[in-house]
Amino acid sequence: MARRRKPEKEKIFINRFRCAYCGACVAVCKFNANELIETFLIIDDEKCTLCKTCIKVCPMNALEIKEVA
Amino acid sequence: MYDVVVVGAGPGGSTAARIAAEKGLNVLLVEKRQEVGTPVRCAEGVSKEAIEKFVEIDRKWIAAEVTGAKIYAPDGTEIVMAEEMAGNEVGYVLERKVFDRHLARLAVRAGADMIVKTTATGMKKKENGAVEVFLRKMGEEFTVDAKIVIGADGVESRIGKLAGIDTTLKLGEIESCIQYLMAGIEFDPEYCYFWLGNEIAPGGYIWLFPKGKDAANFGIGVLPSMAKKKPKDYLDDFVAKNFGSGEIVEVVAGGVPVKGPIETAVADNVMLVGDAARHADPITGGGIVNAMKAGFFAGSVAAEAVERKDYSARFLRKYDELWMNDFGKTLHRNKILQQKLLKMDDKTLNKLAKSIAGYNLKEMSVRRIVMELIKHNPRLLWDIKDLFI
Structure with a gap:
């Protein structure tokens, strides 16, 4: 699958105060970047293409793209 | 060597594990969380008639x-x-926290082994036709061998993808x-x-x-x-x-x-049930009864496969036929209605x-x-x- 070039300085940020560990973001990620370990969501930045699909599906508004400091 | 490893102890997985164990198979039920049934992700409504076919009603898990x-x-x-x-109520609202644990205990009572706080991280085909399932329990990695893996690992299912069934939504x-x-x-x-x-x-x-x-x-x-x-x-x-x-x-x-019915919920050595197989209804969103039916079918087909020593996708398609000819028809109809x-x-x-x-x-x-x-x-x-x- 062709992978989009992504901006180097951005990544998906997980707001853990909002995340309700429902797994919806895992279900829509075609790059298998998101993974839910018990109730702890991780996003593999190597696999993530910043396609934003997970941001759109999240019912809790817990995901956003932020610049890496 | 297990006959069946079931990944996920929701209603679909626990039913599959119970049926397979009742049919005499050697079963391991794996749950990634430390507690079965929580956190709930469900509105908890089910049809009374449908659920009574799969489990004896116990007031402990009926909320209303x-x-x-x-x-x-x-x-x-x-x-x-x-x-x-x-006086003949048609719908139950469940207490899933209690219901899911009850179903897991029924599986264990039927003879299934169970481990919690354990994630299935991978699968590898072995030369003898079985698969090696990679597990991680509280950080400790180990493997078990299984003839069949039933993926009941929910909406975020990994088992399907590991087996080459693309279920991305x-x-x-x-x-x-x-x-x-x-x-x-x-x-x-x-x-x-x-x-x-x-x-x-x-x-x-x-x-x-x-x-x-x-x-x-x-x-x-x-x-x-x-x-x-x-x-x-x-x-x-x-x-x-x-x-x-x-x-x-x-x-x-x-x-x-x-999503509506997927083309196939099987691969070599693998069957998917419930949300992992996208079995929830496109109109109502209800998934509990379909998952339990799927678990029943998958557990039964697993027993036949073990008896014939045939774990190929070709044989396991029998499971596809069963769910497709049952609630699969409603999934198809309701997907069109949804559109x-x-x-x-x-x-x-x-x-x-x-x-x-x-x-x-x-x-x-x-x-x-x-x-x-x-x-x-x-x-x-x-x-x-x-x-x-």
Whole structure:
């Protein structure tokens, strides 16, 4: 699958105060970047293409793209 | 060597494990969380008739019973569906925290081994035709061998992808959901409630399922491909407007697959059940009964496969045939109905509701209500009539 070039300085940020560990973001990620370990969501930045699909599906508004400091 | 490793101890997985164990197989049930049944991701409504086929009813996990449903069109037009058999409730609202544990214990009682706080991280085909399943229990990695893996690992399923079944959902194939358990609100606890409309819940609906006299699961699902806001924003607006006095005592979030039937839920050595196989209904979003049916079918086919020593996808297609010829037909029908409904604006929804408002439909089913709608709106619904008659 062709992978989009992504901006180097951005990544998906997980707001853990909002995340309700429902797994919806895992279900829509075609790059298998998101993974839910018990109730702890991780996003593999190597696999993530910043396609934003997970941001759109999240019912809790817990995901956003932020610049890496 | 296990005959079957079941990944995920929800209603589908625990039923599969129980059936396989009852048929004499050597079964391991793996649950990634430390507790079965929590956090819940469910509105907890099931049909009474359907669930009684798979498990003996125990009052411990019945939170409420309902006799009917009230559906509201965008302009408030009410459709009532209620069965007339007095005292014969048609729907249960479950207490999933208790229900899921009960089903897991039934699997264990039937002879299944179980481990919790353990994630399945990979699978590798072995030369002898079995698979090596990679597990991680509290950070410790180990493997078990299995002839068959049943993936009941929910909406975020990994087993399907590991086996080469692409179950990735598009933004128009998953309902983004949030639900409050609300206490101190007023409603008639005899009914479940559904509110429809492109303004209040685009691509989905708002529901209220009683969990007692003054508490209820109050939730919403929206299609991310259509929604302009997050489901929480839509639900908060609706609650403030209609049930301002209540208190939220629990928050639940979830993604419900509404993809319709997938082409296959099997691969060599692997069967998927429940949300992992996208078995939830595209119209109602209900998934518990389908998952338990799928678990029943998968457990039964696993027993046949072990007896014949054939774990190939070709043999396991028997499981595909079973679920497809059962609830798969309804998934197919309701996917088409969903596509039809998604194209309707609020004006059309109001018109449809008005055409049958005032009739008591006397049966709580999608089929019953759509047949009545077709009768009163033949031209509007001409293209789907053959699916329902």
